[in-house]
Amino acid sequence: MLLQHAIDEFLLYLEIEKNYSQHTLDGYSYDLKLFKDFLVKHDRSLALNDISKTLVRRFLQEKITKDKMQARTIHRKISCLRSFTKYCTRENLLMNDFMIGIETPKIDNKLPVYMTLPELQQLFRFLDGDTGRFSKRNNVMFKLLATTGMRRSELVDITWGQLNLSNNTIRIHGKGKKERLLPLHPIVIPLISSYKESLAEHLIHSSQPMFLNKNGYQLHSYGLHKIFKETLEKAGLPPKQFSLHHLRHTFATLLIQENKENVDLRTIQELLGHESLVTTQVYTHVDFEQKKKAIDSFNIFDSPLIKD
Template structure:
């Protein structure tokens, strides 16, 4: 069987049977197509049974070297290939698992980048004073991300039936379509009502997307990214320093730093929709780093 045909079968499987999110399906397809392109570029056989562990290692080396891929991306590609080969063996497309001895490279753990409380307040002041035509939409989106910790893919996928203003809750579908219920901050309720008033009646139908672009169609992650970068620039914050994912880090970090007496790590894990508590523990490291800086700056000697 050819690799391309196996990829097509696998993508169909995770899309239909596993019901993976659109974002995950696109990422998996992109990673597998990259591997296929690598084999073609290096005149290797693209027969599924001909692929070797050495070729996979050279692909990883190529991604780290020439392609300058980040550690997170490399580990995602390895996870993708492992899932793919596991599926191929189960379906009897493949008898020898060429990913068996491949391990994820060890990288230095970097503490997550996040905005300080002053940075966040500066951003909020700026968007609150913005008088552009879509300013209320932008304010709702950025404040929702900052006060719930949801992912940008989760935000752009929101429909009105997921928001319950009476109960002050929002229902989010995370990775693997897993559902979690998040409380809405009280300050967001009047803002959401105000935003709702700016929309036409058919646009607030339960199954309609909550956030629309300037053309009146559902906003995509790329569009949200550009809106956030412009908001940072207007607020006098460096757009190159922060991304939307850093806003998620900001939520988690400030939650522990400013509100630690009211939140446990397990609660934060549930708010963020992390599969494992290990992923959430990185924010305790951030808090420790702040403590260390405080001690180091205590100039008494």
């Protein structure tokens, strides 16, 4: 069987049987296309059973050395290929799993990057004062991200039907099409109402996407990324320092820092839509002031047991 035929079968399986979101399907499709393009570029056979682990290693080596892909990105590429070959082996499309023996690179567990409260307030002040053509849309988009912690893919997929201004909630379709209901922060409610009133009636039908690009089509994640970078620069914040995902980190971090009496990790997990509490535990780093107080109160040097 040819590689492309197997890819088509695999993607159909993910869509129909696994019920994966379009965003996830696009990710798998992109990664598999990269691998196929590598084989074509180097005049290699596209027959599925002709692919070897050596070719996979050369593919990964090229991505690391020439394309400068980071360990986390390489990790996702390997994960995609593993899922693909596991499916092909199970369906008897592949005789020998060429991903067996391919190891994932070690990933450094870095602390999440996030905006400080003054930096977030600086962004908000710019959004409030902006009078551009898409200022109302942008104000709602970025304040929604910063006050709900939703993913950018979840934001661009929102339709007006997911919004309920009667009880001030928004229904999010997360990873694996799992739904979660998020409360809207009081600051975004009047902004949403104002934005909604500025749109033509046919654009606010329940089936319509909430956020459109300059051509009137649903805003794509890449477009949202570009708009965010431009907004950061206009707000006087470094575009290279922060990404849309950092707004998600900012939400979780500041929620714990500023309201630790009312927020626990389980609540953060539910708000972010994490499957495992382990993923959420990365945010335990944020309460630095509490750690500092603990260290400062560790008065071992005043102990009578310690002598010069």
